[in-house]
Amino acid sequence: MKMIVTRPQYDITTKYLSVWAGEVINFAQKKKIEVIDLFKDKANKNDFTGRVKKLKPDIIFLNGHGNDDCVTGHDEEKLVEAGDNYDILRDAITYALSCNSGKILGPKVAENNEATYIGYKDKFIFVADSNYSTRPQDDPRAKPFMEASNQVMISLLKGNRAGEASEKSKNKFKEHFMKLSSSQADPDSLQAAQCLWWNMRNQVCLGNLDAELK
């Protein structure tokens, strides 16, 4: 089984996403899944397209910025776009941890009945502590966001169907939301709770909800 991961890293947001995606990579490697890690400048359109076409991965994990019709790689180079190469995702389960791509790109990919696209139809927002920007993996404020997001991939890698994986992730967002929005919560926790709720509401699972890794 093969998994392609894109992990651009050129600003604070992509640094957090790429570092926390490391947990998913470790989990996959323990399960003996072959991981192709397109890290930093390797997360470019040529490498990504070439690897997907050649290796035909079962699962694709995109981390980076995005908008309604695309997800980008290093230095905001468009990796996959609705009006261009979207069909390279047709044979895989894709999870895009990026903003907005669940709005146009996701539905375009999901026009193919076999494809699955999990993403966000609006901004993916997270709260962080500036004291941890050099070691995002230890940032307690970012942890609930990254854990809930990673739950999509962990569930898929455990063999759950795509629809179930998305539900488990949403439940994780909700679990953290409930904890942080308790009446004793401090203002920072309440702000984080709002953003967790936002992400949960905007995560979408499109196409073949029964797709699973075999």
Place this chain on the structure above:
Amino acid sequence: MAEYKNTKKILSDDEVRKLVMARLSVLSKDTMISLGSEGSFTRDELIKSVENGDNIGEKLAEIQLEWLRSFKERVAV
């Protein structure tokens, strides 16, 4: 920014803005919020955005209102 309505109340743009600024003003100084490709922002930068009514400020208002609506849903559950 449009007026936000529910069945019983109407919140004006200005009221929403004040509500969001009040919430942001009590955050810790070291808190930052990542809003995707818009960037990562400190508390003071976020307050300025809401004051100016720019895209970031509007998004924060939207998040605040979505959260307020969540109470209604949770009561329904």
